[in-house]
Amino acid sequence: MPKSIAIDGPAGAGKSTIAKKVSANLGFIYLDTGAMYRTVALKAINEGVDTKSQNDVEKIVENIDITISHENNTQKIFLDGVDVSEAIRTPEVSAGASNVAVFKEVRLKLVDLQRKIASDKNVVMDGRDIGSYVLPNADLKIFLTATVDERARRRYEELLQKGQKVDFEEVKADMIIRDNNDSSRTFAPLVKAEDAIEVDSTSMTIDEVVEKIMYYYLEAGKTSPLQ
Template sequence: MIELNLEFSEDNMAANMQIAIDGPASAGKSTVAKLVAKKLNYVYCDTGAMYRAVTFAALQRKVALDNDQALKEMLTDFDLKFVPADPEQLVLVNGQDITRQIRSTEVTNQVSLVSAQPSVRQEMTKRQQEIAASGAIVMDGRDIGTTVLPDAEVKIFLIASVHERAVRRYKENVKKGMATDLAVLEQEIKARDYKDSHREISPLTQAQDAVLVDTTSLNIDEVVEKILKIINQHEKY
């Protein structure tokens, strides 16, 4: 099961929309989605953290990352919770706080393999759809607009150059005190892009009705403002 222990105001809930934000690694999805959700007083769901949590749990329990059946069995005892905290919400699996661990290089480099497994994809999609059922949610990931929430009222597809995304990841790692190399990060991002866009189940692709937003030359506030304008335009029609 999964719980979102998040509180939000009903002052700005009239539209009750589902907002899907997709895009490749380090395009700024999570950061932007959190801010958009806060502006709208909507719930935010980080689906990437869900797949990372599954990956970390599999590594921790020494479950083969390409063994679909073994991962399916593991998920029968996989209680995932998002708990509000400052500066970021916590990710708990079976009561263990794994917020920091799921951002490790090992998890980052293996999550595409785990998320490509049919049973994992099916279970996480089901849980995500349950979370979004009541609307008033901003959800980001790789296949939200195409598979998880195909009827979402607003769909955004964020992109940025590989170099820009590597620089962003480099700065994040330095801030966290993690050893990193910009050239290596670029290669890892390219490799993950390929894996995400070429997997058989729910590959990374832009939904036909999604609005493309290139964040390469934009700062976070500018991206948020652009998305809010897109949402406001939808509400007018």
């Protein structure tokens, strides 16, 4: 029976970074679900479609081709056969991803793909609604969070390192908007699952967060056969 760890939380909480390290430690596949929504947004932007237009976005999703591969624990995502792993990491696509993620048809299509991957592979999956909706029976559920100022600082520094010219206040404002979009959507919103363990990473290092999650996973294994 494949094992799964769900890591949910708001934008900039460090989910992807943490999930990659935890998956590497366990030898699991890492699945960045947010990348899938970014890919839908990129498709819309490339075709001149407003990411806030539900009808237009849902038409795009009907025939979209999203495939995922893993090489040395690194996820590569392809849109219509083209590697868009880097192209989906711009602020414009980030905002668009938050817009398209509120549409039910988009989520249903992508969740189906996510569940198929988790059905036959051990996975660490991160996103907004993994523990609450995508993988309600995950072996371990983590809700990773941090203050909005800290999350904005992390994203700001990440974008600077990639050579993008960004303004901190704009990054923070965008994050607040994304938080609101993610938490207020009617279908599968960002929410802490009842059985999730909350981890506030504001004053923690990456390694400290990883160590804590590994501890929780191993502790869970003492009461249920995880391995």
